[in-house]
Amino acid sequence: MLLWFRNDLRVHDNPALFYFLQQHWQAYQQQGEMPQMRALFFISHGQWLQHRVSDIKIDLILRHVDWLERELGKLGVRLEVVECDNFQQQVDYLGDYCREHNIRQVVVNDELEVNERARDRQLTALGIELLAFECDVIVPKGKLVNQDRQMFKVFTPFKKAWLKYVRQNGFDYIAKDKLSPFSRFSLEAGYEDGNEYRRIKYHTGLSDAWPLVDEVERRVIPEFLEEKLESYHELRDIPAIKGTSGLSPYLAIGALSPRYLLCQLINQNPDVLNAHDSPNFAWLNELIWREFYRHLMHHFPSLAKGKNFRSKYDSLVWSQDKALFKLWCQGRTGYPIVDAAMRQLNKTGWMHNRLRMIVASFLTKHLLIDWRWGENYFMESLIDGDLAANNGGWQWAASTGCDAQPYFRIFNPVLQSKKFDPKGTFIRKYLPELNSVPDNEVHFPHDYLRKNKLDIYWPAIVDHKFARERALNFYQGA
């Protein structure tokens, strides 16, 4: 039996690991012989490149692989880290490996996406039995459907069904202390610290501003739940304030379990599943959004292949203007909130959620550029890039996805800016050249700059009113 880590870089609430340890424990008790416990992780730069995994996310992954190797060592499991360019080579390697070591079963946690699933099917075709667990969501995918037995296409009914399911069925979760009996393994195995991988330094330092997940569990999560949860519903939309949890990078690489987060939330706030109107519900709502998009991709796998969720928009002919796209990427649109947001992304590898909606709306509705270009740029840049959530968010912004609003949604970047960054605090953090512009002018400073003969900021690349009309016509055509 072999344990194969993919997008589940954790020991805490990892059902594949737990099953693997239990099986070996049983064998150990029956035979009294210390089992060899092997685990595997592939470093596949070619595959990461193809899936546009950002350098900062790769760095976070590699740091956690390093950490995981030490943590597994404490449980007597030796993690081998193997460089393999792409999925095909992973399949070949595993085929040879299993034959060589006479392994029939490989234990994994399931991955949602199309290519990943195809790779797993290839392994099965080689005669390798994949024992797969599901731990990327709280409510298993496929369990929540409407009365027509279809996946919900609107968030709120999905959320109601989700809450009902959790209230009725609870949810699986493997507490940390359930692993403690297995720490005996490492003593008996005389596990020696360090292996080949540890001597190779992959770590680029790009993600150093983000602590390892063990510190996140010890410090960041308790602090968030105790100090920020109460004000989350008010502060989470204000980019100048650190009002969000900052946990998405760990969820994206599987270092954090969503089920663990729900446990912690319920410990802190026992009635949260019943309290829709409580301010403390706002954060759970975001966790349920994550579930919504994963369930959606499970039911509609073609989303992973760049398909519009609403096929009636397939006929739209998007702009191919690379120069305009580049200006958006670089944060040179002349709309300060958009430019500051893109600079935050380019500089830190992360962007505040409110800003993601604003810049996505701007690219699709104001510039009429294909949402897939924006989706790709986000994946290439974000530390927390996640196919399901990123695609869901972009298609929502482009109106090709799930959005039940009765009006056609075109964000006004200036009004968004005034509403969520009223004093321009965030704008000035990333556009310090606008420091001298008064608060009420900073959201669209062009008149002010002209009057005062200041040449410190580039012009707006598109007029809002014009762009709004153009977008309405553009979508009307579909």
Added chain:
DNA sequence: TTCGGTTTTTT
């Protein structure tokens, strides 16, 4: 079980 009318919908 299928239908048509009514309520609801990430601002």
Added chain:
DNA sequence: AAAAACCGA
């Protein structure tokens, strides 16, 4: 402003 989901017949 329009589409999803529910609900009662």
